[in-house]
Amino acid sequence: MxxxxxxxxxxxxxxxxxxxxxxxxxxxxxxxxxxxxxxxxxxxxxxxxxxxxxxxxxxxxxxxxxxxxxxxxxxxxxxxxxxxxxxxxxxxxxxxxxxxxxxxxxxxxxxxxxxxxxxxxxxxxxxxxxxxxxxxxxxxxxxxxxxxxxxxxxxGKSKGQFYTPAEVSRVMAQLIGITPSTSKSATVYDPACGSGSLLLKVADAAPNGLTIYGQEKDNATWALARMNMILHGNEIADIRKGDTITSPQLTTNDKLDTFDFLVANPPFSVKSWSNGLENEYGRFDGYGRPPEKNGDYAFLLHMLKSLKSNGKGAVILPHGVLFRGNAEAAIRKRIIRRGYIKGIIGLPSNLFYGTGIPACILILDKENAQDRTGIFMIDASKGFAKDGPKNRLRPRDMHKIVDAFTKQLEVTGYSRTVPLSEIESEANDYNLNIPRYIDSSEPEDVQDLHAHIHGGIPNRDLDALDGFWTAFPSLRSELFRPLREGYSELLTDKSDVPQTITSAPEYLAFAEGVRNHVASWWAAHRNEMTAITHTTKPSVLISSLSEELLDGFRKRPLIDEYSVYEQLMSYWNDSMHDDVALIMNEGWDAAAKPRKTIEDKNRKLTETPDLVLGSGRSASKYKMDLIPPALIVARYFADVQTKLDELNAAAEVASQAVTEFVEENSSDDGVLVEAMDDGKITKALATARLKVAKLERTADEVAGLAKLLALYETEADAKKKAKNAAAALDAETLAKYGQLNIDDAQTLVIDDKWGASVARGVGGELVKPIQQLSVRLAVLGDRYHSTLSDIEAEVEALSADVTKHLKEMGIL
The missing domain is CATH 1.20.1260.30 (N6 adenine-specific DNA methyltransferase, N-terminal domain)
Known part of the structure; x- marks a missing residue:
């Protein structure tokens, strides 16, 4: 099997x-x-x-x-x-x-x-x-x-350093310029390669791979790297064993070999890096020797020495390398002056398995280094999602970093090119600490004393929401009117603001435009999806879909294009990629068919069925990997489902009637109390008690029990009808799978499953700007709702009440 x-x-x-x-x-x-x-x-x-x-x-x-x-x-x-x-x-x-x-x-x-x-x-x-x-x-x-x-x-921290998160690895590959045109003969080197995951992700960025070299100190981890290379089809990758700093293995004629590309996530701040160091291989020449108790710059200088004259690299290091003083400051100054640092990306904390501290990526580039006039910096420290005990870069965070760096986009509070003259200034003195150059803090929310005293919302605060007023030109006048020079007042209750916005014609047109754009984008790519076969490259398919979606939303106001991109990529990672892989391996027709569930408790592979026909040991259990039964029902049996919903509702009403009747008549003097056992009653108990009650001629009890049994019968009948209808629908649904042709399957998957899910996700992004605007207006409305005179009047009234009560109590 x-x-x-x-x-x-x-x-x-x-x-x-x-x-x-x-x-x-x-x-x-x-x-x-x-x-x-x-x-x-x-x-x-x-x-x-x-x-x-x-x-x-x-x-x-x-x-x-x-x-x-x-x-x-x-x-x-x-x-x-x-x-x-x-x-x-x-x-x-x-x-x-x-x-x-x-x-x-x-x-x-x-x-x-x-x-x-x-x-x-x-x-x-x-x-x-x-x-x-x-x-x-x-x-x-x-x-x-x-x-x-x-x-x-x-x-744990001390033993998880063998693995660099795949998201960071993919970002690094793009930051150093691996492209579809990069030749397989191009070399990539990782001097502290761990299990090789970083090297492999970088090589994967090139269509035909790269020529891989690496070195790893730990024996067991080196073995993992060798196996990892073979498992990923890189049997000839050259992975050496040993300490890169004291005993580099990739050398020729006592000189370090050099490479086209370099990536690394070396151990942070190693204190014993120089133990046993005899040959420096010229790594520190012209820079100075790193401090004995911190190996960060030892690794960095090794990497610079290992790059070809036009080589490019990316290395993960702790933030301390950007600003620490003494010997490291001198080394940093010389590296900056040579122009070898092209960029710095500040990452979120708790991202890596070997440490919880925040780290950065240094982008190294020797090509035309002497002509470099600045360093491109990105503060990406706030872009992440929680993932169990660690933080994780989301697809949106990865794409935003790569876009900003490769396109040199200057985004306020996120990225900018910092001129070398600014870095070399007396105030900064070659300190590269990112907050010196990028202020990513939230702007201060200034309180307006004049508004607190006299009322009204400052126009300054409303002007700060200009993006909304540009998108919806009439909305500001619908929500506010001038109060006096520089101040406005809200025309509606703050609780009505969301409804006012979402019912505005301009918003309705905006929302419709977004939905139409998504529908047109999806339709334009439908042929790519119907053409999925065993030769499809999933990475190419999702890249085509996602990049066009992202570009389409760059030009649209209010909605963050990276949030839209995240909606698609999250769905791809959670579900769609699985579906595509299934279609590739089995074809549309086979993938769309039900299969019997796997039930092997010994191997922990027991599955939850999607559809069950029959009951007990004779039940037939089915798994629908590609097309869930709900999609079949929604497209082909919607009217049957509606009737089933009505039967289920009727069964629920019948059950509720039983519950209510029992609750009403189960008190100490209730007609059902004699039939109850341990505070509960069943049909069997009621039937048995009814026989006794008839003999005892207790009319009220007989009537009550008879009514309860009638309610039980109504409930049982309703449940039976619902159960039979559900079983019939399940049988029809299962039969329908056998009648589907490829066109049917593609409609169900591409339109009803994938397309509808993505449209819902993107549609959810429409709500976010409205929530943001509503919350901000509510804050402003609350803040300036009561003037100083209003508060004084309220205080006087309360004070008068207190005085009155004290007099009544005889205290005053």
Whole structure:
């Protein structure tokens, strides 16, 4: 059986299953076991379907061999030997065989180890990665990335440094100028590559990849990087092992090799960076030696030395490199004077797994450095979303950073080109701390004393809302009238402001224009979506959709184009990308068909069905991966659903009638009290008591019980009708799936599912500016509602009341 789960379901199932088997082991250690098995599974599958595979899977060294060890008392030792054969056949010793599957301290003894490893193998057993690299869609690579991110999150600060968040990696790739025309022969280097995730994301930005080089100090992390490269189709990537500063491995004739591109997320502020340093390789010449207790500039100077004369790089460093004094200040001054720093991006705090402190990206560019007259700075510290224990860059944050930097856009409070003359000035003295040059603080909300004393809203505050008045020219006069020179008063109650705005003809036309624009944009791209096949590149498809949507909203007032972009990208990441991958792998026709649910509790892959026919053990349970039943019902059985809704409502009314009658008649002297057991009553209890009541000839009780039983019958009949109608609708819905042709499926998915969801998301952006305006006007209305004389009069009245009460009490 091949697992047919969606990608997102597959990843979460892998993580859930693997994590539950971890026991008390630290995530930073357990990842080596899980990722090693994932590696063996992938290369085994690939060898079956690709005779040209660069990885040789020998007899006794495949994942199929591991499956035969399930339940074996010597499972740990046998796994070690099997993986050892795979390692030896491919010169991967000390790479894929570092995790000891026979370690009793980590995996338990005897039966505990046997069961744990058996279940761990079972998690991967029925996955099939042979088709995981459909054009531009990497199932295996994405699964590996998902697991890496979760292991980094679980590993804690001191042990999560092996992974750079994918969002930051993608931004860095674009900041250094990787483009579709970049040749595969271009070299990219990471001197502190960790698990290689940053290198791979940068290489992915080039259509044909790049020639990859890297070095990593930690032995286990270096092994992860080697596996990661193979899993992502970069078998020939040159990843060296060792300390980059004291023992750089990528050298020629005792000189550092140089590269076209460079990216790095080195460990922050290493105190022991110079221990064992003998050969400086000219890295500090002309700059000065970094301080002994802080290695940030040691890494930075190594990177500058490793760039070609026209090379470009991006490095993540703590903010301290921008402003610390003494030796670092001198080095910074010399780097700035040479023009090597093209840009600085200040990032949000708590973004990285190795630290919670805020960091920055330094953009290095040696090309035409001598002619550089400024440094482009971006304060992106406020653009993020909370994601569990960490912060995360959203698609909108990433795009905004890249747009600002690549287009050199100057945005107030966000980005600007800072002239070198300003940086070199006596006031700044080569200090690069971003707040010196970009003020991202909110403007002060000034209180107007004249308005507090005499009333009215200052025109100055209303003028600050000019964007709204430009978009809706008549709205200001509908909401305000002049009160006196420089002040206005609100014509309507503040609670009516939102209704006044949304009912204004100019707003209605604005909203309609937005909806029409979205509909036209979607229609213009419909052919791209109907043409999705196994050769589709998802990244190209979403880029085409998103960039045109973003550009279309750049010209529209009030609505933030990046918020609109975020609506599309969030839906893409949450759902649409899964759908596209499914269509690519199975085709429109097969992807649209229902399938039986997977129920394998041992492998944590049990699914919740979308549709169930029948009940109990004979029930047939179905999963609809691409087209949810609700879409079929809405398009083809809307009238049937309406009738079902009416039957459900009738059943609810009948149930409510029972509840109300019981509540009204269950008090101590109520007619139902004798039939109740432990304060509750059922149909069976009422029936039994009715027989007794008839014998006792208690007329009121007989009538009450009879009425209750009648209500029970009405309820049961209503529920039965609703249940039968629901079952009939489910049967019709299931049958309809078999009648769908490709055009039907495309209409349901492209129009009813994707298009409608995106339109709703973008439509939600229409509400935000109205809320913003309404809130601001409410604040201003409240602030200046009562004048000083009003307050004085109220105080006098209250004072008079107090005096009166004191006199009545005889105190005065």
């Amino acid at each position: 091949v697992v047919a789960l969606k990608k997102s379901d597959l990843y979460s199932s892998l993580w859930k299953g693997a994590d539950e088997l971890r026991g008390g082991m630290d995530a930073s250690q357990y990842k080596d076991y899980v990722l090693t098995l994932l590696f063996v599974k992938y290369v085994s599958d690939k060898a079956k379907g690709d005779t040209s595979s660069l990885i040789d899977v020998p007899a006794g060294g495949s994942f199929d061999d591991l499956v035969t060890f399930k339940g074996d008392k010597e499972i740990g030792d046998k796994i070690n030997k099997s993986i050892g054969k795979l390692a030896e056949a491919n010169d991967l010793q000390k790479v894929i065989d570092l995790a000891d599957f026979n370690d009793e301290e980590k995996l338990g003894k005897g039966k505990e180890m046997q069961d744990r490893l058996t279940k761990l193998i079972a998690i991967f057993q029925d996955l099939d990665f042979r088709g995981s690299r459909a054009e531009g869609d990497d199932l295996l690579g994405d699964a590996y990335e998902y697991l890496m991110r979760h292991f980094a999150t679980e590993s």
